[in-house]
Amino acid sequence: MAKWPIGVFASVDAGLGVHLDVAQELGIPTVQVHAPHQETRTPEVAAEFLGKCQAAGIAITAVFGGFEGESYADIETTARTVGLVPQDTRAARLQEMKEISDFAKLLGCDTIALHIGFVPEEGDDYSSLLDVTRDLLDHAKANGQQLNLETGQESAEHLLKFIADVDRDNLFINFDPANMILYGTGDPIEALKQVGSFVRSIHCKDGTWAADGKRGVEWGQEVALGDGDVGMETYLRTLSELGYTGPLTIEREIAEDRDRQKKDIGTAVRLLEELREKIG
Ligand code: MG
Numbered sequence: 001m002a003k004w005p006i007g008v009f010a011s012v013d014a015g016l017g018v019h020l021d022v023a024q025e026l027g028i029p030t031v032q033v034h035a036p037h038q039e040t041r042t043p044e045v046a047a048e049f050l051g052k053c054q055a056a057g058i059a060i061t062a063v064f065g066g067f068e069g070e071s072y073a074d075i076e077t078t079a080r081t082v083g084l085v086p087q088d089t090r091a092a093r094l095q096e097m098k099e100i101s102d103f104a105k106l107l108g109c110d111t112i113a114l115h116i117g118f119v120p121e122e123g124d125d126y127s128s129l130l131d132v133t134r135d136l137l138d139h140a141k142a143n144g145q146q147l148n149l150e151t152g153q154e155s156a157e158h159l160l161k162f163i164a165d166v167d168r169d170n171l172f173i174n175f176d177p178a179n180m181i182l183y184g185t186g187d188p189i190e191a192l193k194q195v196g197s198f199v200r201s202i203h204c205k206d207g208t209w210a211a212d213g214k215r216g217v218e219w220g221q222e223v224a225l226g227d228g229d230v231g232m233e234t235y236l237r238t239l240s241e242l243g244y245t246g247p248l249t250i251e252r253e254i255a256e257d258r259d260r261q262k263k264d265i266g267t268a269v270r271l272l273e274e275l276r277e278k279i280g
Contacts, residue, residue, distance in 0.1 A: 004236075004276050005030050006269055007061060007249035009203070012036035012049050017255070020049075022262050024056045026269055030247045032062040032113070032201070035100045046106035061247050062111040062148060062174065062201050063104035065097045070115075075183060075219060078118075078153070084132055085117025087125070094132050098139045105143045111201060112140055113148040113174045119162050130166055137168040146170040148201050152179020156191040163198060172200040176251070177230045178207035178222060184215030188230055189238055196242040204272060205251040206230045222253050225268035236275050248272050 007030035011017040017034045031053070036045060053060055069089060070082045080086065084093055101112050116133070120126045133147075140147050151159065151173060163171055173195050177188035185191075192199070206228030210218045226232055236248075250268045254261045 001030075001059070001247075003245045004272075004280050005059075005247050006272055007031055007247035008265060009034065009064075009249060009251040012045065013040050017251075018258075018261060018265065020052055020056070020058070022265065023058055026262075026266055028250075028269065029057060030059045030061045030249070032064060032247075032249050033060055033107070033109075034064050034066055035103060037068075038096065038099070041099060041103045043106055046103055050107050060107050060109045061249070062113045063100060063107060063109050064150075065100045065112060065114045067093050067096060075217065082153075083115045083117025084136075085120065085125075085129060090128075090132060094136060097136055101136070101140045101143050101145060104145060110145050111148055112145055113150060113201065115150045115153065118153045119158060130162075133166050133171070134168055137166070137170055141168075141170050146172050146200065148172045148174040150174050150179065150203075151176050151191065151195070152183045152185055155185050156194040160195060160198075171198075173198040174201045174203065175199045176203040176205055177235055178203070178205035178228065178251075181207040181209050181229055182220040182222060184210060184217070184220065189234055192235070192238050192242070196238075196244075199239075199242065199244055201246055202239065202244065202249060203251040204232070204235075204248050204268065205253070206232070224252070224264040225250065226271050232271060233275055233279070236272075236279050240279055248276070 006028050008023050008028050009017040010031040011034040013036045023031050071077045104112050180186050180188040180191050206223050206225045208221045208228050210220045252261050252264050
């Protein structure tokens with residue numbers, strides 16, 4: 001694959017991300033896919049979706065897990081409901097994530113990805129999260145896959161410590177610069193430099209910081225690519241310096257306004273193509 005193919009976050013049926021026809025219409029050659037709901041996570045659905053992608057010349061570069069009961073309503077709710085961190089749903093979600101790994105294998109995809117949740121500070125909860133993550137990684141490994149953790153819910157330092165403590169060779173990072181801003185967890189470019197050696201996939205997403213004194217408490221604002229505080233040119237230059245050549249996967253999280261979402265993604269494609277020409 002040539003350096004930096006454009007990508008977009010798409011969905012099979014779960015509502016997050018654009019539908020495949022948008023990627024097709026915009027001529028986007030790669031997608032990351034949000035895994036479908038449990039009842040549609042079948043070999044038939046996988047074969048049909050894979051067939052559509054192949055017919056359109058679209059490569060599936062990662063399959064993202066997501067779960068019923070997750071809510072990104074505000075930062076506190078996100079911490080309470082998202083990923084493998086919440087204790088009461090952990091066992092069931094671990095099982096489900098293994099099924100998503102199996103579904104990704106049916107799609108011929110070697111990468112699963114996840115918002116694991118807000119990784120806790122060291123203690124019992126942290127130790128048990130290490131065990132759950134190793135369990136998932138061993139399952140993924142048997143499927144020939146790596147797991148890329150989405151960034152943003154903890155600092156770069158804490159994420160690096162977690163990865164080191166898990167101590168498996170198939171755990172990496174999906175870097176999302178806007179999340180560092182939206183969650184108020186650190187300067188995205190500095191964070192990228194810190195975790196660079198683990199970055200295997202990325203999101204091209206933009207955002208503006210919450211007001212002073214509210215960072216990490218209230219959401220920043222997700223905005224169209226190029227309109228926020230990430231600095232797309234610096235972001236891509238930093239990725240280039242780190243030797244990242246993988247897909248530039250656009251994520252625009254306004255599923256409630258499909259027309260605007262499509263328009264913004266089209267604009268993002270042009271911006272990334274210009275920057276790729278200039279830098280890549
Ligand atoms: Mg993201």
